[in-house]
Every structure is written in structure tokens, then in C-alpha cells.
Amino acid sequence: xxxxxxxxxxxxxxxxxxxxxxxxxxxxxxxxxxxxxxxxxxxxxxxxxxxxxxxxxxxxxxxxxxxxxxxxxxxxxxxxxxxxxxxxxxxxxxxxxxxxxxxxxxxxxxxxxxxxxxxxxxxxxxxxxxxxxxxxxxxxxxxxxxxxxxxxxxxxxxxxxxxxxxxxxxxxxxxxxxxxxxxxxxxxxxxxxxxxxxxxxxxxxxxxxxxxxxxxxxxxxxxxxxxxxxxxxxxxxxxxxxxxxxxxxxxxxxxxxxxxxxxxxxxxxxxxxxxxxxxxxxxxxxxxxxxxxxxxxxxxxxxxxxxxxxxxxxxxxxxxxxxxxxxxxxxxxxxxxxxxxxxxxxxxxxxxxxxxxxxxxxxxxxxxxxxxxxxxxxxxxxxxxxxxxxxxxxxxxxxxxxxxxxxxxxxxxxxxxxxxxxxxxxxxxxxxxxxxxxxxxxxxxxxxxxx
Amino acid sequence: xxxxxxxxxxxxxxxxxxxxxxxxxxxxxxxxxxxxxxxxxxxxxxxxxxxxxxxxxxxxxxxxxxxxxxxxxxxxxxxxxxxxxxxxxxxxxxxxxxxxxxxxxxxxxxxxxxxxxxxxxxxxxxxxxxxxxxxxxxxxxxxxxxxxxxxxxxxxxxxxxxxxxxxxxxxxxxxxxxxxxxxxxxxxxxxxxxxxxxxxxxxxxxxxxxxxxxxxxxxxxxxxxxxxxxxxxxxxxxxxxxxxxxxxxxxxxxxxxxxxxxxxxxxxxxxxxxxxxxxxxxxxxxxxxxxxxxxxxxxxxxxxxxxxxxxxxxxxxxxxxxxxxxxxxxxxxxxxxxxxxxxxxxxxxxxxxxxxxxxxxxxxxxxxxxxxxxxxxxxxxxxxxxxxxxxxxxxxxxxxxxxxxxxxxxxxxxxxxxxxxxxxxxxxxxxxxxxxxxxxxxxxxxxxxxxxxxxxxxxxxxxxxxxxxxxxxxxxxxxxxxxxxxxxxxxxxxxxxxxxxxxxxxxxxxxxxxxxxxxxxxxxxxxxxxxxxxxx
Numbered sequence: 001x002x003x004x005x006x007x008x009x010x011x012x013x014x015x016x017x018x019x020x021x022x023x024x025x026x027x028x029x030x031x032x033x034x035x036x037x038x039x040x041x042x043x044x045x046x047x048x049x050x051x052x053x054x055x056x057x058x059x060x061x062x063x064x065x066x067x068x069x070x071x072x073x074x075x076x077x078x079x080x081x082x083x084x085x086x087x088x089x090x091x092x093x094x095x096x097x098x099x100x101x102x103x104x105x106x107x108x109x110x111x112x113x114x115x116x117x118x119x120x121x122x123x124x125x126x127x128x129x130x131x132x133x134x135x136x137x138x139x140x141x142x143x144x145x146x147x148x149x150x151x152x153x154x155x156x157x158x159x160x161x162x163x164x165x166x167x168x169x170x171x172x173x174x175x176x177x178x179x180x181x182x183x184x185x186x187x188x189x190x191x192x193x194x195x196x197x198x199x200x201x202x203x204x205x206x207x208x209x210x211x212x213x214x215x216x217x218x219x220x221x222x223x224x225x226x227x228x229x230x231x232x233x234x235x236x237x238x239x240x241x242x243x244x245x246x247x248x249x250x251x252x253x254x255x256x257x258x259x260x261x262x263x264x265x266x267x268x269x270x271x272x273x274x275x276x277x278x279x280x281x282x283x284x285x286x287x288x289x290x291x292x293x294x295x296x297x298x299x300x301x302x303x304x305x306x307x308x309x310x311x312x313x314x315x316x317x318x319x320x321x322x323x324x325x326x327x328x329x330x331x332x333x334x335x336x337x338x339x340x341x342x343x344x345x346x347x348x349x350x351x352x353x354x355x356x357x358x359x360x361x362x363x364x365x366x367x368x369x370x371x372x373x374x375x376x377x378x379x380x381x382x383x384x385x386x387x388x389x390x391x392x393x394x395x396x397x398x399x400x401x402x403x404x405x406x407x408x409x410x411x412x413x414x415x416x417x418x419x420x421x422x423x424x425x426x427x428x429x430x431x432x433x434x435x436x437x438x439x440x441x442x443x444x445x446x447x448x449x450x451x
Numbered sequence: 452x453x454x455x456x457x458x459x460x461x462x463x464x465x466x467x468x469x470x471x472x473x474x475x476x477x478x479x480x481x482x483x484x485x486x487x488x489x490x491x492x493x494x495x496x497x498x499x500x501x502x503x504x505x506x507x508x509x510x511x512x513x514x515x516x517x518x519x520x521x522x523x524x525x526x527x528x529x530x531x532x533x534x535x536x537x538x539x540x541x542x543x544x545x546x547x548x549x550x551x552x553x554x555x556x557x558x559x560x561x562x563x564x565x566x567x568x569x570x571x572x573x574x575x576x577x578x579x580x581x582x583x584x585x586x587x588x589x590x591x592x593x594x595x596x597x598x599x600x601x602x603x604x605x606x607x608x609x610x611x612x613x614x615x616x617x618x619x620x621x622x623x624x625x626x627x628x629x630x631x632x633x634x635x636x637x638x639x640x641x642x643x644x645x646x647x648x649x650x651x652x653x654x655x656x657x658x659x660x661x662x663x664x665x666x667x668x669x670x671x672x673x674x675x676x677x678x679x680x681x682x683x684x685x686x687x688x689x690x691x692x693x694x695x696x697x698x699x700x701x702x703x704x705x706x707x708x709x710x711x712x713x714x715x716x717x718x719x720x721x722x723x724x725x726x727x728x729x730x731x732x733x734x735x736x737x738x739x740x741x742x743x744x745x746x747x748x749x750x751x752x753x754x755x756x757x758x759x760x761x762x763x764x765x766x767x768x769x770x771x772x773x774x775x776x777x778x779x780x781x782x783x784x785x786x787x788x789x790x791x792x793x794x795x796x797x798x799x800x801x802x803x804x805x806x807x808x809x810x811x812x813x814x815x816x817x818x819x820x821x822x823x824x825x826x827x828x829x830x831x832x833x834x835x836x837x838x839x840x841x842x843x844x845x846x847x848x849x850x851x852x853x854x855x856x857x858x859x860x861x862x863x864x865x866x867x868x869x870x871x872x873x874x875x876x877x878x879x880x881x882x883x884x885x886x887x888x889x890x891x892x893x894x895x896x897x898x899x900x901x902x903x904x905x906x907x908x909x910x911x912x913x914x915x916x917x918x919x920x921x922x923x924x925x926x927x928x929x930x931x932x933x934x935x936x937x938x939x940x941x942x943x944x945x946x947x948x949x950x951x952x953x954x955x956x957x958x959x960x961x962x963x964x965x966x967x968x969x970x971x972x973x974x975x976x977x978x979x980x981x982x983x984x985x986x987x
Contacts, residue, residue: 031957130947151959152810156949158956179816180629189806189959191813202960329842329878343880 039393040216079104088116090124152191173386186423220268249301279374291334370403378414383431459648467673481575492519530611579696591621632823847873
């Protein structure tokens, strides 16, 4: 664990850790290098740099990402920053890589690995790599979003490389399965755990590196997210207090929605609290409040002031996060009814998605429907630390949470009761603790709303 | 819990009776199931107390351990259980059919035709509740490694010959029961709660008596009243009318009846031991005390036995789902595979799965889970209704069909536009791929337009119409026809290949022999119900 040296500048601290990681990748004695990265700590930048350095050292490498959109993003980014690289985009036979990934001259796409082995870098999903056969193993691999990858997927692809750099965010959602796996709980190779846990259990010599600076999260959020979700690997924000601001074009109309926007613009956090009530999952009032908040943000002409300059907060810089897909669908239709674009195919649009799908993405402003809002119970699903962590760490400027009152009481009535299994390291902090930490902070920025 | 099953539960509260969750039976039910009701001694999970079993509801057979802590009696009980159960389990191994398939030659990679044996039928064990499934697994785990007098190195405590074999069978059945939709070993509570929604919680549904009370309450009684009676009504001796379905017994029964009877049995045995020469009267006392325990246990087992058969009757009122034979065939393959491994003299299932076997089993279970969900939706309109309610499918009437063609290729292909009127509200965005359920062949379509005010969706059919310019007759739904489309695929994807266990990579500790020494494996407290190759 690297201590955060408070005296070093964020850039210098990050630079030092990056240099150590690259040295370990190129010259280390262990076959695996693990990098734990908090939200927005420059994980993708690191992946791109490591790829360039490896190619510069005369190596060819394979990159494993977890979803097709991650692969497309990565290919786009690699080709953009390193046009000299020849990149292969390996895709499934019925898959269509995104046009952004294919617009570069250095990128070749194919569904057959044989067409791509000459490329310096070959990128694909874990699911596709599992089917690759009859190729010589690569000497180097980079596994991106490795904490989202399941141990059994790594088991199937590890034959393809000799050494690997694993990069991921340990605070995000754990991989999951819909069938029972208690039978394997406690085994170091439990196939339902994350790939990194399995790797570390079998290779005790590997010491994970930690990226110490979040470039995404503003000063107002980094402290809370670090304390609540990464108590043992603290990080800080790349920008200081007041470096990131939201300015508002028009004055508020005096209503609670405008008040919470003002509060969030000022402090980086806002809680729009509806009266306590047990509701269906797609709570119409809460969904409407989310939609109105987004509508007013767009109407009032917010601008984001940051180290990158000043830019208007347009629809594509806003995301709405929910726990469930039906909630996302309900928010999408409520937004459409208010005339807010939600389909990216037709121009700038607000992203509305579940925590699972928002992982790894970044926006100026997020509006979150609290996973426990209106619920009569707090299940393990809703308490999962990663879910809240993803929702609370997608923003560069501000995060507005919409929730029914009474969540703190609900939490107190539902302490975690997950069985403790021998041989399984207890995940800390648990969702209960993290939820309370976030709630306590949000309570300072509360605006009551009675629709 | 889906919205539909929540509604069904609310409806059941209102009507006072369980509401159907299915229009067909979604699990295979044997013509000759073996019902097993196991009981265990309080305080020691590994100590069986009794088992009532049989294939004839009028003639249950009872095996009892009068003193559950006596190891000799325990293994005598297990030997009797083996003698009783093994003929049933092994009896399906004789009648086989020949199935042609292909096998890939590991050297050349060429596919060669092979003929494999598949048992025509397979056994089915029904226990009252999920705890009974675990109990049988526990018996399997505690017996499959035992040495017998037949072994070369019998050790100091050999057990009767067939006991380890029973352990291997029970381990296999327990392991198979983890596969979604499998039917070699099933719990009656699980079978019933798949098909009916009661007005109580899932946890309460674990009580077989209460669950049945909701499904078929006695005349003049509501489900809630009957369930309360099943859970708590006691007779003048303070004993439950409806004893728990086990494997644990009611503490009040243990305290008031069983413990005194066991104490009398112990005393009678002590008295007999005190007379080294033997004494007819003392022997009679022991026999009578054992008989008393037997009668007590028969008394608490019999109501559960009748309930399980009652459940079988209820399930038989439902017609079998269309995909049951297909899923039952996987069970038959599983059975056949185990039969073959026993015949080949393979060792018992190992304590732990190795990394590759565990991953393989997880992949199989996930695939079977997806398959069961799909097949249930295709077999049963009520199951499909859950997907329709959650916006993942829609049903409606075709109101318009407009011929259209894709002329981008060398020859034009049919791409007709079909407009469907539906009252459902699917999460359907234009451009999304949908799949036709219940059509003449697999058919994909793409959503072209959605008009929520009008309640219509326009789809462009993209496959399943033959190779000609004009669609095959009957392949395009006609106006007035009822159609169902799903937003999810209707086939299950193949699981990706995994390395052979001896090729386990460095990320997972290397090949198993080395891995077995890893401290994490030794410290693991998991339940090692395992099977090296449950793979069909």
C-alpha cells in the first residue's frame, strides 16, 4: 500500500506510482502486476501508456476488456493517442465494432484471430478471447477492468499469455452469478469470484499497486468516496478545493428542484428528499423528480468551470443512475415526456442507465435515484457497496441524489446478515457502513420536496 | 420476486387459497418416484435418526436408529438404507437406448461417429423440503470415503460393503440437484412453490404442511387458517398435528416423547449388558424399547409421507410442459454417466472440485438456468406473462403486413414490415432486435417504429423466411394472427471451452496436484459435495 504523501503534488505522486508500475510490467519478477485504481484515477491512461511502452520495447501484446463498449473505447483511445501502433480489434462473428473504433487507419477488425496476429496490439473481450485457439501465446497481456472479470473467465484465457498487467477498480460491483455457488465458497479458485482475488490468492508474491489520485472526482467528492469505499487505500483529488465549479445562467424559481441544483452547484452534492413512503420500484414521484431535475439543469444553462476551461453542461454531460433496469426505463420515458433527449443516436443525449452499465464512465453532473429509496427492506443487492460507489463516483462536478426520507432508519432495521464463510475474506467496508457514510454527508445538502 | 408472482401472492391473501403460477408442470415427475423422508438427531447433524421411504404410498418402509449416537447402529442403519435404496437407484441402469453422436479425435481433430448408451429411464428421489436434499448430501459426504471389509486395507472401522456406494450415489444426486431444472433429486416444497403462489412468505413456504394448507385447504377453512393450524396446532399431549417435515424433529417431541423413550432403551440395553450370559426377559425389554422408538418415529414421519404423496397428486393434475422430455434427457445422461463411472471402477468424487471442474460446473449451471427460464416462457403463457410485464416481451395481434425487400445484396431478400397491436409496454426502442416465440421456425426481427399512443409496434422481419425472394408460405404472420416477440434471445449460448485440469494456468495455482497443497484449499470450509465429471 502506497501512503499518500500529502506534500507531493498530485501529478508528481501519480507519476511516481506510474513509473513503478511500468517498471514492474517490463522488468518485474512476478508474472502478474495488479493495479488498484479508484474512480477516475487514470486507469485508461495507464493502459494506453503500458501498451505503448511494451510495443516500444519490441513486444506484441493482447488486451482483455470485459464488454464490447469497453473494447471499442479502448481501441479508439489507443489509436487516438498512439497512431503509430497497429491495432487489431477482435470481435465475435455476429458483433459489430463501434465506428469510433474503426475510423483510425491503424485499426484492423476481424472475427478471426489469425488475421490479427501480426498486429502489435490485439484487443477483445474476455468472452471472445476464451474461444481463441491455435495461436502462440502472447508474452504480455493487459487485463482491463479486471475486478469485473470472473475467475472462471481468467481461467479460460490465461493460457494465451505469459505475463499480465491487471488493472481495475476494487470498489466497483463484484461479478455475479444467478446460480448457487456456496459449494465453492472458501476455495481460492471459486469460479464466481473476481479474477484479481483468485490471482492474488494463488500468487502471494504479487503486491497490488495503488493509483493515488482521482482526476475525475472533484475535491468535494474524493474525500468522501475515499473514506467510505476505499478506507485502506486512500486517494485524493487531482484538483483542489474550488478548482471545479458549476455556474448557473439563470436564477432559481424558488422551488425545491432549483434549490437542490443551486446546492449541488455550490457544494458538489445535493439531496432532493421526498416524503417517506413505501413505493413500487418505479416510484412515479421519485422518477418525476429525477426527470424534472435534469430538465431544470438543462433549462437553467449550467456551465462547468474546471482545469479544462469552461464548457456548458449539455445533455451528453449528464447521467442518471439507477439500481434497476425498469427504473432506468421509467426515467427515460419521463425524460422523453419532458422533451429531454435520451437517445444518443440522435445527437447529444442524457445517459440513463443502471450502476452496472455506468461503470467506468464519466460525466459532469449525475442525478442518482437512491437504490434504497422507498424500499421496505434493504437486501444484499441494494446494500452492495459497489453499487453505491459506482453511482456516487461518476461525476466531475456534482452529484444530485433523489431519495425518499427514512433510508437511515431502514438501514438500521436491516443490518448485514450475510453468512460468513470460512476462507472468504470479509469485504470491508460493508454496504451498510458505506451507505451510512454517504447518507450522513448528503444530509448536509438536503432539500425537501413535496410533490 | 417478479411482479406477477407478487401479485399472485396478494391475490392468494385475498382469496384465501394459493394461486396458480403455471398452467403446465415445469418439472419432470417420474411414474415411480422414490419418496424419502429423512430425520436427523437434534444437535448432531451427521447422526441420522430415521428414514421413511418407498415407491408405494400404501407401503412405506421405515429404518430407525434407536440410539443415534451409537456408531455401530448408525452404520447398520446406513447399510439397511443402502440395501433398500440401491436396487431402486441401480435398477434403471439396465434398459438402455443407443444414441448416435460424434466425437472429436483429440489428435487429428476429426469428428468420428460414435454410438453411446443412454439409460431409457432414471430414478427420481423426492424429499419433503430443501433441508432434506442437504441431509442426503450430508449422508453422501460422510459415507463415500468409508472403507469396507472388502477393501485391501480395511482400516480399524470397516463399514458394511454397500455403504460407500450409497454415499457415492447420494453425492451424485445432491450434486445434480444444484443444476437448475434437474429432476433426479427434488424437494416437494420447491416443486409446489414453483407452481403455486401462497399468501405467505417464501420462508414460510419451506414448511410443507403450511404450503399444502394454502394449496388445498380443508373444507370450510381458509389457506391462512389451515397454514396456522399446520404450523402450530397441538394435541392434548402437546404434540404437533403436523410434525415438521424434517430432517429436524420438533423439540417438544424430542423432549416429551423421544428422549424418554431413548433413555428407556439405553436402560434396557444396560440391563442386558449386565447379564453376560444373556437373559430372555432383558432382550425382550430391549426389543420392546426399540419398537417403542420405532412407533414414535413412524408416527411423526407418516403425516409428512402422506403430504409428499399429496403433493405428487397435485402436481400430476398439471399437464407436462413441452420441454420436459428434453430436460429429463439431460438427467438421464447424468444418471448414465454416473453408472458408467461406477462400472469403470473410478474412485469416489473428490473432496473439492479443482479449479477447472468448478468453473465447468458453474458454466453448466448458468447455461441450464438460462435454458430453464427460456423453456418455461415458451411452454407456459403465465411464465411468458412475467417477461411481458417486465417489458422484456410483448404479445399482440398482427394488424398489417407490408412486403418489403432488402436489395443491397446480389439477390433481393424478403424483409416484410409487420405491424403488431399490443396492450403490453415493452422496453422497445427502434433498432432493437426481437425474437419470435412460438413461430414455425426461429425468426428475428428489428423494431422499426413504436407508437405508444396507438399501441402499435412495427417490426421488420429479418430471418426465418427461407432463401428465396418471396418468403416461404406460413413464415410471415398474417393480419389477425396472434404473435409473441421477446427482447431476449430464445437460444442459450454455448459455454466457452476451458483448459483441461492438468493445464490449469499459473493464475489459478497450476495443475491440481500442486494446488491441493495450497493453504487456501486446506483451510476452506466449503461443502465438498463434488463430482469430477458431471458433464454431458
